[in-house]
Amino acid sequence: MRLTSIARLVSIIISAAPLCEGAVLLVPDDHLLIQGAIDSAAEGDTILIAPGTYEEETIDYRGKALLLTSEDPTDPEVVAATLVWRYSGRLFQFVSEEGPGSVLAGLTLRARRGGATGVYCRRASPTIRLCVLEELAGNDEAVAIHGESSSILLDRCVVRNCHASSGAGIIMLSGEKATIKGCVIDSNYSYLSDIVSIHTDSLEIIDTRISRSTRYATGLGIYSKVFKIVRCRIEENDDGGIAGVSGDGQEGYIEDTAIQNNTTTLGAWGAGLYLYGSNKVVLNRCEIRGNVAQSYADGFADGGGASIYSYKPNASVVFNDCIIADNHALGGFRARGGGVSVTHRLARFNRCIFTGNSASGWGPATGGAISSSEGATVEMIGCVVSDNRSEGQWAGGAGVVTRSRTLLSNSILTGNYAAGWNTAAGAAISVTDVGDVDIDNCSIEGNWLSNPDTDTDSGGIFCNGGELRIANTILWNNEGQELLAPLGDLTVAYSNIEGGWPGIGNIDTDPFFVCRGELDLLLPPASPCVDAGDPLSIDALFDRHPRWPAWFPNASRSDMGAYGGPCNGTWVGLDCVHYP
Template identity: 25%
Template sequence: MGYRAFIFTAALAACAHAAIIRVPGDQPTIQAGLDSASEGDTVLVASGTYTGAGNRNLDFRGRDLVLESEAGAEATVIDCERAGRGLSFHSGETAASVVNGFTIAAGMAREGGGVACLSSNPTFTDCTITNNSAESGGGVACHSSNPTLTDCTITNNSAESGGGVACLSSNPTLITCRIAANTVEMGGGGMGCIFSSPALTGCTITGNTTTYSHGGAIALFESLPRLTNCTINGNSATNGSGGSLWIFDSNPSLTNCILWGNEPDEISGAHHYPGDPRIRYCDVEGGWDDVGNINVDPLFVSIPGFSNLLRPGSPCIDAGDPSISDGVGDWHPRWPDWYPNGARSDMGAYGGPGNARWLP
């Protein structure tokens, strides 16, 4: 048997032995489903709101499992009832530990009110993490972890620091995620980072607030974040500075991003340790001196389900890094066929060519 044939046969055998455990059909609670699963199994959860012991503080116990809902996040809720967090990953879980299609709500913990990752790298897709609270990381807390979140919404969480996401010595990846309406007291309404290098692509960070400190959207302490095609809008540092970014000895890299309408200013840093931001091909209110940047109203338009779209005629269209072509997925509205939009990348989270989904 050739090498490729052997690998294919092994993969088929692995799939054949993977089981599906249904909740509540086979097991009464989500944790019971996880505990009965073996490596590679899927725990499939029926629609409903899950409360009580066995449906919070969920633990994969270091195994590569898939926890998936049958009907998606809107129909499948893990309600922690302020008695713990939704999920805890602390046993070296890998990217093959997957959570797909849940709302994780009403969690409360010291770190990570909704989800906590400690020395683990789980994967989250199509999840909503909302109305959770913690001292650090109201929605998600990452400590020495590199989780991946795709198409997730992190909203209406609260904390002392890192309202939506808190990162300590971590490098999470967020792809087409929405971080909105989170609040903190001390810093990083949307995200707070210490010694971390998160990567955000196609994300919107909007309406987050810090009440007594800096970084309405993002607060950075000795960190190296990378943001590409992100929109940062409507965030506020009520009694501080850096509505979009507050920087302490950090070197963030931003490409094709929009920083507009944040209060009291867009970017601010510690007086003696401002860091060295690399911000290029971005629309920054008030201006930022670097390659390809503009300081012009992006002309946002909203429709039900989507905000911060680029109106036809927006100066952010075809104004991104010319070495990057428009990349458009099926997850967001696209440009109508009749509207001229070139192959050059746009600024913000919603650029790109396509169909007439959101314009008459």
């Protein structure tokens, strides 16, 4: 039988143009069993399956490039009515080096008891498109899709309500490449394993949602050498959203992706995003929001939104234009990095917003927005850090806490709050131990403390060790002291410090902050901070530049505060090329 008009429509929908010259075999009209149709089919044929319930032993493609599809894979009612199921075992398998031309489309796959796998692949590269895999359960193999040494394309599939009591989780793919496009992976149960676990050389996930995993299950575990995640939603997973773990050589990109409302309690690290050992990862225009890392009573929580950890040399992560908001690290013994925690690694934040994050617990609670420690290097350029909290026995750095190398440039820290039962210090920034910190062209205003002691507490910056260098910066209207440094080596120059501070070019005068559009803490023409920064530092964009939001003519010398200096173009989307 030649290709019918229905099959022609299917071939267009499935984009299986090479199959258009093959024959069409009908199930059950021509063959009662799907396996019988496959055995009779030739390369390039289409097997068209009518609505019904099909219970067979494992269906094997036998190495053939053919399209096996329901009558209309784009109609959810047709897909639901075309059901392949069995009590246990594999429903479909590709084990004879099938390629992308081996297409499974528009079917619902389901099993009734444990030990089931929807699709099993070994050394094959099939295409699975517009299928629903549901209510599958098993132990050893991944219950929905298990790929070994394979390159699989999952296109617009739904995987839901599957149950893995141990082992490989719901989807496990290994081999050369994995591609997941337009899929929904929702409401699956996997005990102590990833819902989606990828071990391929390369991975691409596009327009996909991975959500509502349960029973200590991470939504997405990435163990690939190269990965790219674009326009995805990773949300409401029970033991973390994304975990990227590798040895040497991993490179990854996450773009336009929402990582939100994930939780973790077992080893409470990075409820939204956990990167361990990954070499180079870049996040562009992502939103990390509402994630919670909560430890047990005697444990600790590190990185409510993200935890970045690596001993690997040259390991780095870069956040560009990201929003990190309303994340929480809730610790027993210790809580740090409500938004992000960085350990032993370079992390750079360009034009990012940190707001509404918190670190809290009965022990030390530090870094409501961001915490860096133990050999990390953190660079923040053009960031807004606002309304973050640290609450604990000892609370510090509701905005930023650091005991490592930190560079802050052209950033705003405002409205951050530190509440300590014993001590609260440095609501905006806290530098401790061996911290080595440069703060250049920042505006630090309106940060506050619980029960501030004006002699011993600082709502602005607290330095209790290490080295701290401040230049071209404004500290104004913070509770307690603006700047407190009982220990450490402190240098301040060309800065406006309320109450005054010794150093070349420093002043103590109201900056007259104004707000225009979405930019806060701008300087009006009458501000004493205009053209008052280091005379050797030049504004990249002068205030008379046509792209500048608060236009007025003045000189090129750096202004004090967040909108001056060689990196001030970051506020209108220009990359900073002058900063180290």
